[in-house]
Amino acid sequence: MESIKSHSYEVHLEELAEAALRQHIAKSNYSKVFVLVDENTKKKCLPIFKEKLGERADVILEIQSGENHKNIATCSKVWELLSHHNGDRKSLLLNLGGGVLTDLGGFVASTFKRGIDFINIPTTLLSMVDASIGGKTGVDLGSLKNQIGVINQPQMVLVFPEFLKTLETRxxxxxxxxxxxxxxxxxxxxxxxxxxxxxxxxxxxxxxxxxxxxxxxxxxxxxxxxxxxxxxxxxxxxxxxxxxxxxxxxxxxxxxxxxxxxxxxxxxxxxxxxxxxxxxxxxxxxxxxxxxxxxxxxxxxxxxxxxxxxxxxxxxxxxxxxxxxxxxxxxxxxxxxxxxxxxxxxxxxxx
CATH class of the missing domain: 1.20.1090.10 (Dehydroquinate synthase-like - alpha domain)
Structure with a gap:
C-alpha cells in the first residue's frame, strides 16, 4: 500500500512500514535505539515488533499506561532512563503504543539533549489515524489535556494494522x-x-x-x-x-x-x-x-x-x-x- 508523504516524513503502512524501518536504521548510524512501551504494548505488541525491527532494540523503556500517567513526572522518569542508559544526541526513540505514549514519547524525544530522532509506531486505532500523525507532542497539566508540549515531526510513522487485533472493542x-x-x-x-x-x-x-x-x-x-x-x-x-x-x-x-x-x-x-x-x-x-x-x-x-x-x-x-x-x-x-x-x-x- 502506497505510503503517505508529509513535509518532512512519510507514513508507511503494512509491509512497506517494516522495510522503511529497517532501511532507516541501517543507514542512520544511531548510537542506540530505545523502544518506549507501556505494560500493555510490552506484553502484546513488543514481541511482534521485535521481529520487524531485527536486532536493533538496544534498550526497552517502560511507562505505565493511561491518561493519568501522561504528565511531566512520567517524562522525568523517561529522561532519567535515557541518561542512565547513555542516550546521546544520536540516539533514536521508537514510540510503540497508543496516543498517550506517542504524545509523551514525542515530547520526551523533542526535549532530551535538545532533541533526538523519534519514530511513532501506533498500536491503537486512535493513534494510527490521529494522535501519531502531524507532529503534536505533549503531556497534560494535572487533568487539563495537552497543556505542555511542542510541535515536532517524527522521522516517520509506521502503521501495522495487525496490532489492532490486541485491542478490545471499546x-x-x-x-x-x-x-x-x-x-x-x-x-x-x-x-x-x-x-x-x-x-x-x-x-x-x-x-x-x-x-x-x-x-x-x-x-x-x-x-x-x-x-x-x-x-x-x-x-x-x-x-x-x-x-x-x-x-x-x-x-x-x-x-x-x-x-x-x-x-x-x-x-x-x-x-x-x-x-x-x-x-x-x-x-x-x-x-x-x-x-x-x-x-x-x-x-x-x-x-x-x-x-x-x-x-x-x-x-x-x-x-x-x-x-x-x-x-x-x-x-x-x-x-x-x-x-x-x-x-x-x-x-x-x-x-
Missing amino acids: QLKSGYSEMLKHGLIMDADYWKGLKEKNEFTDALCIKKSIAIKNDVVIQDPTELGLRKILNFGHTLGHAIESYCLENPERETLLHGEAIAIGMILESYLSHELKGLSKLSVQEVKETFLKHFGRVSFDTADIKAILKLLKYDKKNSHGDVNFVLLQEIGTALTDIKVPHDLFNKAFAYYAE
Whole structure:
C-alpha cells in the first residue's frame, strides 16, 4: 500500500512500514535505539515488533499506561532512563503504543539533549489515524489535556494494522470516533460511507483518515488556521474528558468517547450559529449514540465542565474559540458561542 508523504516524513503502512524501518536504521548510524512501551504494548505488541525491527532494540523503556500517567513526572522518569542508559544526541526513540505514549514519547524525544530522532509506531486505532500523525507532542497539566508540549515531526510513522487485533472493542470505537470526525470536517462522502460500516479497521479506511489529517497538516503545520478544524468536537470534548478524569466518582472516558459527546454538542451549536441543518444534527447525534450510548450530566456537572473551557488551547484574548460545521464536510474556525447556548446543547444531547 502506497505510503503517505508529509513535509518532512512519510507514513508507511503494512509491509512497506517494516522495510522503511529497517532501511532507516541501517543507514542512520544511531548510537542506540530505545523502544518506549507501556505494560500493555510490552506484553502484546513488543514481541511482534521485535521481529520487524531485527536486532536493533538496544534498550526497552517502560511507562505505565493511561491518561493519568501522561504528565511531566512520567517524562522525568523517561529522561532519567535515557541518561542512565547513555542516550546521546544520536540516539533514536521508537514510540510503540497508543496516543498517550506517542504524545509523551514525542515530547520526551523533542526535549532530551535538545532533541533526538523519534519514530511513532501506533498500536491503537486512535493513534494510527490521529494522535501519531502531524507532529503534536505533549503531556497534560494535572487533568487539563495537552497543556505542555511542542510541535515536532517524527522521522516517520509506521502503521501495522495487525496490532489492532490486541485491542478490545471499546478502544477500537474510540479511534472510530476520530475517523468519523475526519469525514464531518472534510469529506461528506467518507462520513456517509464510514458511519454505515460495521468493520472500520481495514487498511483502506485507516489510510483514508490518515490522508485527510495529513492533507490538513501539510497546509497548516503549526495550527495558524486550517489545522484548527481537526479540533471539531474537542473544545467541549476535552473539557468533558478532563472533568471525568479529575472526578473519581465518575467513570473515566476514553478520548474518542468524550469527543463523540463533544461532536454532538458542537453539531447542535453549529445548527444554532452556522446553519447546519436539523437533519444533519440529528444524523450526527444518532450515529454517535448508536456506537457510544449516552452519558448523564446534571446541572453541577455541566457548570464544572463549562468552567474548564477557559483552558482550551484554541483560546485567544480571553475568548473561547469553537470549530463548527457549516454543513457535513465543511468546518469553520474561530467561532464565538453565546453562553446561553451551552445548556441548550446539553439538553439536546440528553433528549
